[in-house]
Amino acid sequence: MKRKHLSDNLWGFAFIAPSLLLICVLNLWPVVENLYYSLCKMKGFAKPVFIGFTNYITAFSDGEIGQAFLNTLFYTLLTVPIGVLLSLVTACFLNTGIKGKGFFRTLYYIPVVSAPVAVAMVWKWMFNDEYGIINYILKALGLSTLNWIADGNVILFTLAIIGIWGMIGYNMIILLSGLQSIPKSYYEAAEVDGAGAVKQFFSITIPLVSPALFFVIITTFISSLQVFDSVYMIVSETNPAFQNGESIVYLFYRYMFNVSNKGYGATIGTLLLLVILLFTCVQMKSQRKWVLYQ
Template identity: 45%
Template sequence: MAEGKSKTGVVKKRASKREKKDWIAAYIFIAPVTLGLLVFYIWPFIQNIWFSFNEVSKFNVATFCGLANYQKVFRDGEVLKTFGNTLKYVVVTVPVGLFLSILIATLLNSKIKGTSIYRTLYFLPSVTMAAAVAMVWKWIYNEKMGILNSAIRALGGKGVGWLTDPKIALYSVMIVGLWMSVGYNMIILLAGMQGISKSYYEAAQIDGAGPIQLFFKVTIPLLTPTIFFVMITSIISGFQVFDVIYMMIGKTNPAYANTQTVVMLFYRQAFDYGYKGYAAAISILIFAVIMLVTVIQMIGQKKWVNYD
């Protein structure tokens, strides 16, 4: 590598031809991903911010309106209603899903036969298309011919409007969301558990720790970073829930207002009504809420780790 002196007398190392070729090759390899991020993520995000300060026609002609869209967002009762539905979905599904994921991961981390088969069965819903999942569960929940109501009637009960009763429709959809997400989170937690050194368990067992103490005193503390990752990703996906609810709950459904999430409202304002500027303001609000929750979690993680 060649060397040269700068005006300040500091010796600078010049890159050799081999290093320059390596740099060029590296930039060529990352160019497709970088361009993809710029074209499909960064530029649309910047454009969306600009649209949120404009009235946008169906032909994407923007007319600047300042903070009018954001003022409308905070005065719109429907926005508050959908945020309430979304928050309820997150508050229920995240802790329940985390508990089930840890439980299943712990069972699969033990020495049982057919572990690979169980992993596949639990993970399969996570890679199944949301449209297929929604259609299957929509038939399961069908009020007249669904499996659940058929079983209830066979036992002498009355059918339940799983997707039409405003009081329980959102909880019915939550079950589907949990069924789809638990397997993915389980795989991540299982990988974290298998990354814990056996020496910790052996040392604790020498000190007389039992299975329950090993779980709460060794597994959970050492699994904390993985748990936080799963929690953060689950909260983000919970605030962005859209496809399953959209396909299971139609607009004419009496439970639509009680199950509509904030992302569904964004979609309806942008593509059904054509209010793209207002929809952009709603999406920026969603982004701000997710960022705020993520920052709070990151601060909580640091305090937890320092405390332990």
């Protein structure tokens, strides 16, 4: 028995060793390093000099960071509710026993397997002020056109449209597999009891799909707070809407690798981590009120 114990310990450690080692070097230690850098002054490749909480104090009085956080929050509060709702509606439609489900599912999923850089470039072309197809269609419909890319009041909506378009396929698949696991008999029983479609949706569909819905909300929330690719491709520093479109991760990238004020960049990273943890905690707490685990 003792020998088995020893051998289990040896095998266990041997099996986890490669992953554990790499995770320590690539992920865990970097978190510590980043935290340390955020307390340092670091210019270029010079050695970090410890300066305490100076970066954090600067960050809280820095209008640029505040603006970037507001932009990102606004973007997130646009994309998550609209995107999740559209995904849910699409999933419900596909779950009504219609013909050609596989065909629809495939087409809706294509944006998920497309490189975000390419996608952003295509949307930038379609949103082009003078020659873009979207403004042309708006004009043809007799609506007023918008300066989608360079107007500070519009840019976040433009980015949100791209974000929503890109996430529906993924979320829909997860919600659809949640919907498919709901037994048909529940609806039949509700029908017998005389419950209408709306009542059925809120009393059967929503509670039973809530674990998948919760997963979808949490993951899109976190990924929206980290929006980068579309901002990088569309909101360059020469864009007049730059200030109103810059996201927090883009700001982080700029300080880390362009402006090369790496200590400050690390501070922005840590603040983002705190915001994400805060939102996740709040959502985890609130899930008890509405998520139904069987």
